[in-house]
Amino acid sequence: MWRECSRRLLAKIIGELCFEQRLTPEQGCVLHFAESVYTFEAERTAFDGWVVTPGSVRRAASGILGDDVVEPCEDVQQFLVDACRHMGVDGSTTAGLLSETTSTLAADVALASTARPVAELTSLPHIELDGHLTGHPWLFANKGRVGFAESDRERYAPESRTPVRLAWLAAHRGLAEFRATSTVSESSLFADELDAATRERFTEALNDLGLDPAAYVWLPVHPWQLDHVVRTMWAPELATGRLVELGEAPDWYLPTQSVRTMCNVDSPGRAQVKLPLRILNTAVYRGIPPHCTAAAPMTTQWLQGLWSRDKLLSEWGTVLLGEFASVTVRHPHLTRAGDVPYQWLETLGCIWREPLTPHVGPGETAWSLAAALHVDPWGTPLVGEFVRLSGLSAADWFAALLRVLLRPLLHVLYTYGITVNPHGENVAIICSGGVPVRAVIHDLVDDVNVSVEPVPERGLEPDSHDRVLPRKHWNVLRQYLVDALLVGVFRPLQLLLPLTEAQFWGMVRGEVESYRNRHPDLASRMDAGTLLGPSFTRFPLNGYRLTLGYRDLAQRPPIPSAGEVPNPMHSVSAIAPVDGW
Template structure:
């Protein structure tokens, strides 16, 4: 299978232009029909379930939602309140996590004759219902989570049925397309829940479907909408970059034909699903009164990333990525964009880039790239925004953020991949990280050291020198690789609402861009540190270390020892920051546990809230970096 065999031809030179004033239909466009559902057989369904069941056992035991009982020789048992027991083999790893072997799973339940019968276990949905009373959730939450879990399984089973690229083939795939081959959040069990998406919506708009999408452009009256950009970027410059002359003229004619002045409106893209399911409903009054006017489809095609709401231009890759709200619930939150994020994005970008681009260590030695969120449009709902405590899903339905694309910053022979891609395992069981190491010609430990230096050194420098942290999870953190597939520099994105600063005094930060609106969350240094610990160490190295032991022959102990040495080498190089090393200590013996799955199933459940809630720690974890 060639690396492009499942991707539509993106040459749009012969594609017919969409009618200018027509909003998109809920059906797929004629040039890009909804792909058929792959035929999912019983074998694929069982295998997808078996893998997810093993993941659920590992993560729910890790978060202490379930209590594993050791039976010796790497075997464990979980007894559930329903009277069933699950047994499995698992290998203990860092932070008290266990990697469960899917082939080892058995389920025991008391039969009609009173004896306990063990059978191979593969049904993740049955496991959820078996575990319901032990998890401590309520029936309503269980039913909604059941839907999220079933949706995740449907995608996973379809992927298994369809097959996929080998790890070797993925080496040749570009950044945008590679995102479409990933399998979702590695920590969250129901990582493709996508509440509000139908099955056809998933086939049309989810990243794994790899279907190019045309965005709808709309004009929003300036009484509702506000454009903001960095100091060097005007509204007209954004439109000139994103739309060619003919398209801008076509859109202007739509407005003048209605007797409307084009300059009285802010122009912006909208996701076609969002237009149909949120804007035409919540903003029906504004559409009827021509405060919101559909202009027509984008001439360019876009592919969604793993977040679904961030779209990358594949027709003209140098144009901006676009982050758009979607009224779907996925991986813990509704995927809208808060107005404070759209308002704050350009000013936070401007501040960060002015601060960090003036740092020669970051720019010259590390050559770190900060992909700025350079422009935005904010649209507040004219009625609901006036009411206190309205759930946030209703207030974040329209707006956009334009972000610098990877393609505009990468070198000619450089490949850029997400940090999360290293954890990908192909259908033959080969980890992408193992394929990259083998292709590089370096021995595994030397390659890993290049990874740790590339990833950790810039993050530590920003943390210790400036008291700033990003949210460096697998999609926000990108790695640039040289022509030998060796990591050599870091790319960071998603600044607004994901950048936090310590509330301690840090002179190196200079004046901060708060003004009257608080756009930079201020947190205790221990919480700032936790962003790095959770997202890099717990969220990714926890899974990467056993992959490296299994497929590269690097023992987990050696993996963590090398990570610790990377941190200590940084400390030795910058002794003037000694007090900061203690303030943001990455080597403490215990770290707080933030239980992501437990938060959805037990704590937050599906309560409709006015604000995104903060996670609170649930116990502690032993830190593998505390000792050699």
């Protein structure tokens, strides 16, 4: 199992580093390093991508007698050390990357050892299905989770599929702030999220300490964060009663692919809870910035207002899962300490998000967009099962996916000058009989951006004075759609569907052209943020870590650009949407 997983991960590492042009193969599929030469077999994909065949990698190096020794290579660590030396990566970064990637490999092995054939996955509820998925399709160290021990992975990682209970804290109102949308109050939230006996038990815990329950805000905390961060970093607040441990609530939760977002499996109609974790995973520490917890409800209320008034979004049934309540807790001293590494300022707080389950009707199923990229250990793609269940051709099924997913994203981008970050974890698809019928968009406040240019259709932003929503030019706004969806999801998806590259990207282009034809008044915006030009800016997600290293930074740094990638839609003929839209 280890060897097979190592072969797959090594193939991914080589492919993605070649795609990002951190490595440049010569003479087809040959990498020349100072002390070794690697050869491999690969298929070229859209955006100048590389898909390396697992098990095809060979390494040549000088033996002790001076002769060249060529042998199969499946050693991820050996390759990374060779490649990092070639790329000029410093030793500290190499060590960090080696650890993060090996942790990913260990998680891959654990996942593969309990894997089920894709035919058995299609009927699972979305939160259970998340525990079977293999992770970010682009980042190769996608389960690094720096800070987790192996015992933590076994208990808290999605692939462990182990429900956990959440601990709860009471935070004094001098330390914490509760915010919510206009239809939600503290009392109504906790009445919905906690049963009467638990609320009574929490209240009695404060009374027993001689504290006034009305002076406190309640919030859940991840059990790992409680043990590793709250009881140490926040020990003075616990000792003085500004923070009080209330105990566990009875409901069981499972983590989504993002690890820090928890879904209630006992009562699926209750909220999803997004909780900070001071672990480094997929590029950044997984805390929650205080400005995000504070802004989440107002951002949700604003977006839901736009959503409810838009006839097309209503017609398409596009769902927005609002982040309707939050608790913000700022550290009383570190906030005044200057350039503190950002992860230390994001250790406590929570966001409650609307659950997905109530939006799934009778006979319908839901799955995160990442599920469309899942391939079981026997080489069978899950998306093939989705297509089979639908009874449609692969082309018609993909057309349905574009209709419910790409179409509303284009509309929100060009009509309102708003973009979300529609990668596999931030989008879910609802199907009826296997046919995609609605898209669900979530994870808002961290990932919503708006155009620098004022757009009358979106009205006044909720942060017109204290800016929370990043302002971006049109060519940058469209890049979120390019990287998260086109490169991050559609690039690997095209290889899993029995469609030619021209057919696949022609259908995507057809949706873009159809939207433009129906909205000629938006032509200037669509030109400024075009999806049909010859190339897009390249943002190397893996190269970001190689460049940045593992040093502490005061801010989450932006990913630096690195050249351009060719646009597969630029030269293909558009294929009009099958519904004639």
